[in-house]
Amino acid sequence: MTKAFLIDVEKCVGCYDCQIGCKDEHCGNTWLPYAESQPEIGQFWCKVNQTERGAKPHVMVSYVPFIGGQDTAIRDFAPEVCMEREDGLVVIDPAKAKGRKDIAEKFEGVYWNEELQIPQACTGCAHLLDDPDSPIRTPRCVDNCHVDAILFGEEDELDLEGAEKLSETSLVWYKNLPKKFIAGTVFTPADDEVVIGAKVTATGEGGTYETTTDDWGDFWLRGLADGAYKVTIAHDGKELALDVDVTDKDAGLGDIAFE
């Protein structure tokens, strides 16, 4: 049996409760033998990464919680400092890991505690899971989440359909990781009206994506694979073609004059 996290990015509202809950549990609290106290700032065993995407007025922010410490590659790299656990969680034993800065340097999400000279990372709140008297029996990031964006449980009991991982060895699954978008507002300059119902097609190396402009003249082509696209806007027998590259970043095209 193996424990795992499942994070649905689409459900996340960027509240940082997971990041804060982790700090509330571990900063200033020592949970030996599982974990030494986390320094008051600077470590993020659960870290929300935010990315602003697009351009005004087609903007969105992606919030992606990241739990770097729950990666079995850490245990494979340094089995001698990791606790042996039936549930498969990766827990760096603070008593055995003294001086192992190399672990913090090698793995994102593992932090070096200069004062204690130990690497520190997410323990899955093993101290809560193992304590039958604890008022909560899940990792704090999960308990703090109020929109069920982070789930925790037996890997084979989680609904992992369509889920993916950032690395093969991670214990953290994701759904709805951000994919690129192309968005714009289509309008006709002659009468300064938005164009409703225009057919918008993006064709490129990542495939073909289609949508129509809505009541605001807007189109959002979402879930695009990275790459260059030919975007065609068609309405009333007229057509406009644009070259849009979303290899590196999303495209908020703003107002698009359609004549």
Next chain:
Amino acid sequence: MANEMVTTTQSIACGGTGGELTAVDSKDGKIIRIRPMHIDERYTEEELEGHFWELEKDGKKFRPSMKASPNYFALAYKNRVYSKNRVMKPLKRVDWEPGGDPAKINSANRGKSKFVEISWDEALDIMESELRRIIEAYGPYSVLCIGEDGHRESKDLHAGGGMHANFMSKLGGYTRETRTPDSVEGWYWGAKHVWGSGSNKGLGMIAPPQTGYNSWNVIKDITENSELICFDAGDFELTQNYGSQFWSRLLKYWEELGKEMVLVDPFCNYTAVCHSQHMKWIPILPNTDAAFDFGVMYVWITEGLYDKDYVETHTIGFDKVKAYILGEDEEGIAKTPEWASERCGVPVHTIKAFARNLAKKVTSHAHFSSGSVKTPYSHEPGRTGAYLLAMQGLGKPGVQQLHLNASAMAKEEIARSTSAPFSSINQCRMFYPNAQSIPRTMVAEALKTGKAKWWGSPCIVYVETSEQFQEFNYPADPQVALAMQQAMAARFGAEPPTEAPKMSKVHMLWSEKPCNMNCWDGGFNYQDAIRTDEVEFFVTNHQWMENDSLFADLVLPVTTCLEDNDSMGAGMIVSVRHSGLTPPACDRIGESKSDFEIACELGERFGIRDQIDLGMTQDEWIKYGFEQSRLTEEIDWETFQKKGFYFPKLAADWDQLPPGMRGFYEDPENWPLDTPSGKIEFWSQALADAFPDDKERTPMARWITGGPAEEGWTHDESLWGERCKKYPLLITANPARFRVHVQGDDIKWFREIETVKIKGFDGYDYEPIWFTPEDAAARGIEDGDIVKLYNERGIVLVAARISERITPGSVMVNKGSRVDPIAPHIDRGGAVNLISPTGQVSKHCKGFAVTGYLVECEKLSMEEYNQWKADYPEAFERDYDPAIGINRKSWIAE
């Protein structure tokens, strides 16, 4: 280990109406963790049958979660309780001596010189001797009690607000600093003249008089009937931080139901970016919403897209507004989408699309206390907001105004209102009229000039619209004051006084809410006013060494809500409202005492303690609060104590109550508004009669840009005047997501979030200023640069965050970063309200204007930075903590 752990249930730091249930696990007097309460630790789902609401639409159900969702703040409150900024012992400014001697009070050094820790005995000696001296010399009305609304912080017994005022009232009186209606200005000063008093009989957001001014079931009506939700002033995701995070779930439910949402805002706010798949963002220049709205109304009128029958039967005065919009009046300017676009920056096609979408889809408007309702001349967008709803048939199924006081999910049998908690122990004095008062917005003017004149009390709630036509003055006319005292005595059945009180000017400030310079308007002006010899003694009660306390002569350390034995619950924003006991979760920090206890101890000194605590212990007070409430109808004291919290039963007919303004919509004759006509008044005869010469707030909403003071204008804060040539950027200064107003700027775990602070080259964590790439580039400003944000009122240092979430021509700085003075009118802390206007809303409307005003920005040059360091070395040498920045040690003399 677990055996020693104690769990208490709390409502943490949620103002006077409480907040979501929060569990605090403690051990040995220390807080271990703060987490969402799992309600099933105390109640089964069966037990809660009839106590929990349920909404249903298209077979999709929505119920409260058995796990509570505390506000961001509560979950990080360990940082606040154990902050390095906590005041541990009473603090006295090093160069201030009691006695009022100008040579010994060193008033000019307020906000500059440091403090020494003193004992409580010394502090109480100072309080006693100064109060006796000042009352003897000038009379009790020379004491200004600031912050009648208190720290709140989910406290009840310990900070019901105005413990100082309560105490002073026993010593013969005090001058009341009246909290002006905040975060509702546009509704209060504008929309009240359109649709009447509104919620809580006075706030100005709509509510029917027939239900005691409560709008129930608005969220239910929106859920069932609205297709489009228009967010036009404020941030739903952000504003919930006052009490919970439940609204995130509500928004998710609405997403699931396929609701469309649109946001008209200078900033692509958190509601937009967290729910972006369902939200259309329309960027707009700050404080141009009235122009946008007129453009929308022009489309409706010319295309026949509004509810003509409703306007005919439910409103009066529409013809005048229609003529203004069509250019068929004396002004002769049609408010076309082109006209609107030039002013608000929204493309013509988007204004038209907005107008048609609202006409085509059943639309409700959500207003959340920010943006245009807090601007110069906010009564204009407040009124156009009301006009839009009136033209769509306000009250029709799915056509409602959703606002803070219309957000209750269901009515309980014993509910007092849509916002009030189920019990109140310590009746707050904030709603008490007083013989002499000064509106919070006018304290600086009153101190500097010795006088002030205003219209309306202006109290935040329980004030009818017509009160705004009444003139008030400081100093008060003793005969007027006597009449007020007699009226009050008659109300309470007491012996009426016959002699007029001796009125005097203010010489002592006593604040239980020391954040006026940062939370209210014109902060630098306020600092100037405090730095005068007129103020002989300035004392604050506060938990943390911040803001106004830096300018005090004496600071008294106060407990946080987690240290007090108290009772609270939640009256608004939360998923299910509750009442609960909140015993101490930890040991006292330092030598702090609650405001209640401070008043009691001072009462001891003056022989009036029994008038403050009424001879009751704290436990007796808490039980008394319970017994005074209607909770006793449903639960007995022993069970309440055992369970710790209780959710009152829903009213049997809760889901049948007419939602929001439905009664008025269906039957305006029997559900009239409390306007003079009983109908919605597009044009107000009452305003025309009361202020015939007011060109700023005329009888109906107009596009008002102000102008030069010599021509009688209060403001020149738009892009259509003279000042914009020097200060061409319009600023948005709304509350922050990870602070509550000015509270929580020292929460170290929030300061690590990338949008919260930006580390400057000097290692100081500056408050971000959000720029568009083009506006930043035009000024040579790059991401992370320290920026000088200024106008003629002063300079605030901030750091640049380049973003696409901003409307070009505007910048955004969240209000509430702590004050960190470099010199008079130069601040490093990023407290943006320091440079907000000092002129209130408009001539007859003395609310605050704290957003949508003019500023300019430039990259701070090294020359200027070094010059300041040379000129004001002490400001740069104060202790700076890498985790929380400025802190208590920064202000303690070595």
